[in-house]
Amino acid sequence: MCSGRVIRIIRAPRTRTLACDDHIPKLQLRTRHFEKMVVVGPSYAMRxxxxxxxxxxxxxxxxxxxxxxxxxxxxxxxxxxxxxLFKKDVKCSAPLECLDWHLKKVKIMNYDEKRVDVNFIKFFVLNARVVEYMKFVVHREKCGAKWIAGQHEKLQVNDRASKGAVFDFEADFSRLPNSMVHMEHIHDLAMDPFDRSLCM
Incomplete structure (x- = not known):
């Protein structure tokens, strides 16, 4: 249990990589606070x-x-x-600098094609203007062409904001979600600890 855990990052000017989860009841990034997944403070960017x-x-x-x-x-x-537990779908109408100018790669693990998953991911498909590559790791024995075509339709890939974006689906045969971080390289701060290709 992490019911009493509080994470505060007040100043970290060179932080390049960050990982967190919404089990943490309170997260503070500079002066922006997240309590039980709800933003309760003003916004100051960590660029x-x-x-x-x-x-x-x-x-x-x-x-x-x-x-x-x-x-x-x-x-x-x-x-x-x-x-x-998840809340009702949230509509985000305000533009996000990240989606308009910076986000190039998105990887979704444990994709289960439930309605909430689809609506969540569609937000990125329809709003990430410069994304180049989106990968979905799914728990399925078969990840065939017909099923993938159905997912493209559900996710409205033809209406994507980034016309050059590539969408890739990968079957994961394990019963448990993959660990996000590759501990073998966690000590090397120059590497992306989430990128599996670096472990080959």
């Missing part, structure tokens, strides 16, 4: 963060709140926790 890893329910309010605080994220890794 140095380029890589963000999240363990979260499909909660747009929580994720877009973080992206407002971390506007220069280029790589976003999300491990969806399908057992967590």
């Amino acid at each position: 140095s963060v380029k890589v963000l890893g999240l363990l979260t329910a499909p909660d747009l309010g929580f994720v877009t709140g973080l992206l407002k605080c971390l506007p220069c994220v280029e790589k976003l890794y999300i491990l969806l926790d399908t057992w967590m």
Whole structure:
């Protein structure tokens, strides 16, 4: 249990990589506070963060709140926790600098094609203007062409904001969600600890 855990990052001018999950009841990034996944403080951007890893329910309010605080994220890794409670879909109408100018790579792990998953991911498909690559790791024995075509339709890939974006689906045969961080390289701060290709 982490019911009493509080994480505060008051000043970290060179932080390039950040990971967090919405099990943490209170998170403070400079003067922006997140309590139980709700933003309760003013926004001051941490522009140095380029890589963000999240363990979260499909909660747009929580994720877009973080992206407002971390506007220069280029790589976003999300491990969806399908057992967590989630709120009603949130509509984010305000523009996000991250989605308009910086976000190039998105990887969604534990994608289960539930309605909340689809609506959550559609937000990025329809709003991430410069994304180049989106990868979905799914718990399925078969990840065939027909099923993938169906997902493209559900996620409205033809209406994507970034016309050059590539969408890739990968079957994951393990029963448990993948660990996001590769401990073998966690000591090397120059590497992206979420990128599996670096472990080959």
